[in-house]
Structure formats: structure tokens, C-alpha cells
Amino acid sequence: MSDIASRVKAIIVEKLGVDEAEVTPEASFTNDLGADSLDTVELIMEFEKEFNVAIPDDQAENISTVGQAISYLEKNVNN
Amino acid sequence: MELKRVVVTGLGALTPLGNDVSSYWNGLINGVSGAAPITHFDASKFKTQFACEVKGFDPHNYMDRKEARKVDPFVQYAIASTDEAVKDAGLEFDKVDRNRIGVIWGAGIGGLTTFTEEVANFVKGDGTPRFNPFFIPKMLIDIAPGHISMRYGLHGPNFSAVSACASATNAMIDAFNYIRLGKADIIITGGSEATVNEAGIGGFNAMHALSTRNDDPKTASRPFDKDRDGFVSGEGSGAIVLESLEHALARGAKIYAEVAGGGMSADAHHITASHPEGLGAKLAMNMAVADAGLEYSDIDYINLHGTSTPVGDLSEPKAIIGLFGEHAYKMNLSSTKSMTGHLLGAAGAVEAIASILTVKNDIVPPTINHFTDDPEIDSNLNFTFNKAQKREVKAALSNTFGFGGHNASIIVKKYHS
Numbered sequence: 191m192s193d194i195a196s197r198v199k200a201i202i203v204e205k206l207g208v209d210e211a212e213v214t215p216e217a218s219f220t221n222d223l224g225a226d227s228l229d230t231v232e233l234i235m236e237f238e239k240e241f242n243v244a245i246p247d248d249q250a251e252n253i254s255t256v257g258q259a260i261s262y263l264e265k266n267v268n269n
Numbered sequence: 270m271e272l273k274r275v276v277v278t279g280l281g282a283l284t285p286l287g288n289d290v291s292s293y294w295n296g297l298i299n300g301v302s303g304a305a306p307i308t309h310f311d312a313s314k315f316k317t318q319f320a321c322e323v324k325g326f327d328p329h330n331y332m333d334r335k336e337a338r339k340v341d342p343f344v345q346y347a348i349a350s351t352d353e354a355v356k357d358a359g360l361e362f363d364k365v366d367r368n369r370i371g372v373i374w375g376a377g378i379g380g381l382t383t384f385t386e387e388v389a390n391f392v393k394g395d396g397t398p399r400f401n402p403f404f405i406p407k408m409l410i411d412i413a414p415g416h417i418s419m420r421y422g423l424h425g426p427n428f429s430a431v432s433a434c435a436s437a438t439n440a441m442i443d444a445f446n447y448i449r450l451g452k453a454d455i456i457i458t459g460g461s462e463a464t465v466n467e468a469g470i471g472g473f474n475a476m477h478a479l480s481t482r483n484d485d486p487k488t489a490s491r492p493f494d495k496d497r498d499g500f501v502s503g504e505g506s507g508a509i510v511l512e513s514l515e516h517a518l519a520r521g522a523k524i525y526a527e528v529a530g531g532g533m534s535a536d537a538h539h540i541t542a543s544h545p546e547g548l549g550a551k552l553a554m555n556m557a558v559a560d561a562g563l564e565y566s567d568i569d570y571i572n573l574h575g576t577s578t579p580v581g582d583l584s585e586p587k588a589i590i591g592l593f594g595e596h597a598y599k600m601n602l603s604s605t606k607s608m609t610g611h612l613l614g615a616a617g618a619v620e621a622i623a624s625i626l627t628v629k630n631d632i633v634p635p636t637i638n639h640f641t642d643d644p645e646i647d648s649n650l651n652f653t654f655n656k657a658q659k660r661e662v663k664a665a666l667s668n669t670f671g672f673g674g675h676n677a678s679i680i681v682k683k684y685h686s
């Protein structure tokens with residue numbers, strides 16, 4: 191697992207209060223991990239803070255699963 | 270339309286004296302002070318470095334981590350005391366009509382910790398707004414009754430009453446009235462506050478409202494003493510289950526006391542100072558006694574607003590003498606803020622609980638920390654100084670007054686079928 195993937199999963203576990211085992215790449219924040227719309231906004235903000243990156247709203251709308259978050263960040267984070 | 274009778278069927282408390290009703294009451298009748306050096310933040314640069322904090326509270330005993338993170342401490346406190354009150358009332362929500370159960374909650378300030386943290390984060394940044402999406406819903410005062418309704422699935426009337434330090438009393442009077450009018454069978458009411466933080470202490474310090482007796486916190490809250498120098502900030506929550514008598518009897522609930530009447534008024538005088546002759550206080554108490562259909566001489570105990578400020582403590586005794594006349598000297602009076610500190614918007618809730626238990630137990634909790642009479646305060650009044658007193662208390666009145674000039678008084682009496 192990449193460094194980005196493990197950091198993303200840690201944030202999701204912390205913010206959504208879910209077990210790490212549930213945080214699979216296919217897992218949807220809202221359908222599988224119990225997030226509501228505000229939780230999802232908070233997650234995006236946490237990713238921005240953790241990876242020092244700005245995620246535009248139109249891009250954020252396409253991030254609804256764990257895997258989508260990881261792949262977006264792997265493409266857009268320089269470290 | 271005949272008004273319904275309203276009784277108290279459940280109590281919950283999270284206070285500087287203890288984290289449930291029985292430890293709170295034991296602290297009260299034993300004259301325990303809840304004051305101690307501040308632990309919630311580093312107060313070394315503040316004029317006041319002590320407060321009456323809630324001690325040993327772990328929100329995770331009441332909610333999971335995810336939920337606890339999404340609510341301000343004033344809501345965590347509200348949920349903790351409500352859980353106790355609901356259990357105490359023996360409420361089984363699958364056996365009652367939840368459309369007929371409401372929540373009317375008081376808080377004076379609300380999510381001040383959340384507000385402070387979020388604004389501080391913004392100011393530390395480069396001007397880009399990065400407010401947490403939970404900022405607003407954590408901060409709003411009315412989110413407390415909202416959360417309580419969601420926790421138990423209660424669809425009855427739901428809102429907050431806001432009148433600074435009179436908030437919880439206003440909430441209770443509203444709850445009492447809605448049940449009397451038949452709009453609900455049960456209303457969970459009370460109030461919570463959590464403002465022992467930088468903004469709360471700093472803000473009240475700036476007004477010279479707080480005691481600065483840093484060398485002796487436990488004697489700092491000394492209402493009606495000659496050397497009082499301000500109030501002591503408190504925090505916590507009180508929850509009271511009010512229920513129509515017929516509903517309580519039908520489900521065989523235990524009954525602590527009956528709510529007899531409520532009164533409200535405004536001083537229309539000054540933003541923070543009470544009217545020097547207690548004009549508004551007198552109006553509120555008078556309305557409460559009339560609403561209860563009682564005579565002045567029926568009131569045996571008044572739980573005073575008495576915050577321990579130099580000016581505020583002068584007007585309330587004047588109002589009581591002005592209204593009750595000779596009977597003023599036959600009543601017991603006490604300010605339990607001498608022990609709990611001032612819980613602001615939650616004061617009316619924990620003080621109503623003190624009044625309810627006084628009526629139930631016939632023991633009057635004291636005004637502790639009395640050392641020297643104030644020549645400006647009539648010393649023939651019985652302030653129940655320093656030690657609890659046993660006496661029959663058929664009816665008790667609880668006073669709360671808030672910045673803005675709001676006054677609210679509620680009367681509870683022994684329940685007789």
C-alpha cells in the first residue's frame with residue numbers, strides 16, 4: 191500500500207469512526223461508510239490539509255469512494 | 270379550556286459538584302464548593318484562573334467518537350444529563366406516542382468553544398476560508414434540542430429558549446405551558462452551558478464580572494457577603510422531564526413535584542446591570558405566584574439568582590422584601606451558586622432541580638462562604654448561610670435573571686393527588 195493510500199485510510203478511519211477493514215478501495219463514503227454530505231466535505235478538507243493540495247469543487251464531486259480519493263491524490267500530490 | 274396539571278417525572282444533572290443528580294444533591298446539602306483552578310485551558314495570563322468546571326467527564330461514555338467530535342461540549346453535556354433524566358423517568362419510547370414528546374432547551378451562549386477554535390484557525394491562516402462543515406451546526410444553540418430529538422426519535426415541539434442566564438427557566442416555563450395547553454404529553458427541558466474557555470473567561474473578565482480571588486477559589490463565590498467580588502464561572506447541564514399529570518399517572522411514573530406557575534418580565538433598564546430596586550424581578554415573581562394560584566405566604570423557599578456580584582446581589586433581596594413583605598423574613602432563601610458557580614444559561618436548570626429536591630426532601634441547601642454581613646443587605650432575611658436547614662417546603666420559587674434585563678421565575682410545589 192502506498193504512503194498516500196495509508197494516510198487517506200487513516201483519515202477516513204479517524205473522521206468516520208469506522209474499522210480499517212471496512213475502508214476498501216471500492217467503499218463509498220456515503221453508501222458504505224455512513225458519511226453524510228457534511229462528512230464528505232470534511233473528508234475532502236482533511237485530504238487538502240494532509241497533502242497540502244487544493245481540490246476544486248468540480249473535482250471533489252467525483253471523489254465518492256476510497257479508491258477515487260487515493261487515485262486523485264496520487265495524481266495530484268507532489269511528494 | 271381547562272389547563273392540564275404538569276409534574277416532574279425525571280431529573281438528570283452534570284454539574285461542578287457531581288456528574289449525576291445524587292452526587293449533585295449531596296454536594297449541595299453538604300455545602301461543597303465546586304471551584305478549582307481551571308484545567309480546560311492555560312489561564313495563567315487571565316485575571317481569573319479558577320472556575321467551577323465539570324470534572325471527570327468523558328463524552329465517550331455517552332456517544333461514540335464520531336458523534337462526540339461533531340458536537341460542542343455544551344451538547345455533550347446536554348446529552349449526558351438527558352440520558353440520566355430519561356432513564357430516571359422510566360421512559361420506554363416504544364410504549365408512548367413520540368409525536369407527543371418535545372424538547373425545549375435553554376443555553377445562553379452555545380458553542381463558544383467551537384466558535385473560538387474555528388475563528389482562531391481562520392485568523393492563523395492566509396485568509397483562505399477553511400471552515401469545518403460542522404462549524405455552524407456545532408455552534409448553534411438550538412442544535413442541543415435537535416440532537417436530543419434525534420437521539421430518542423422525539424417529534425414533538427422542539428426549540429431553544431435564549432435569555433442569557435434566564436434561558437433554562439424560560440425553557441421550562443415554555444415546556445410547562447405547552448403541556449398545560451395540551452400541545453405535548455412530555456417535554457424534556459432544562460439547559461446546558463460550556464463556556465469555561467478563553468473567550469468565556471476573558472470576555473467576562475473584561476466586564477469585571479468574575480471573582481479574581483485566585484488565592485482561594487473555594488470561597489470566591491460568596492453571594493450576599495460584604496466582600497463578594499464577582500461571580501465564578503460554572504458549566505454543566507440539567508435535564509428535567511415534565512409531563513402532564515394524566516400521562517404520568519397512566520404509565521405509573523414516579524412524581525417528584527408539581528410545576529405550579531411561571532413568571533417572566535424585562536427590566537427595560539440596562540444591558541447588564543439589574544434594576545436597582547429589582548423592578549423586573551418583582552414583576553416576574555409576582556406573575557409566577559399569581560400563575561400558580563398561590564398566596565405569597567405559600568412560598569417557603571426561594572432559590573436566588575444571587576451570583577455574588579457586588580451590585581447584582583443588592584437588588585434581589587429588595588425585590589423579595591418589596592413583594593413578600595413580612596413573609597420575606599419567614600422564608601428560607603439561598604444561592605446555590607455559592608457552590609456550583611454560575612452556570613449561565615444552564616443555571617435555571619440545575620437550580621430548578623435543587624428547588625424540586627428541596628420540595629421533595631424538605632432540606633434547604635445553603636448559601637456557603639458567608640463570613641461578613643453586608644450592611645446594605647437586610648440581615649433579618651434567612652439566607653440559609655453556610656449550613657443546610659431542615660424545614661417543610663411546600664412550595665419553592667427559583668429566580669434567574671439574564672443580561673438584557675430578562676427575568677424568569679418558576680414555582681414548584683409538593684404533589685398531592
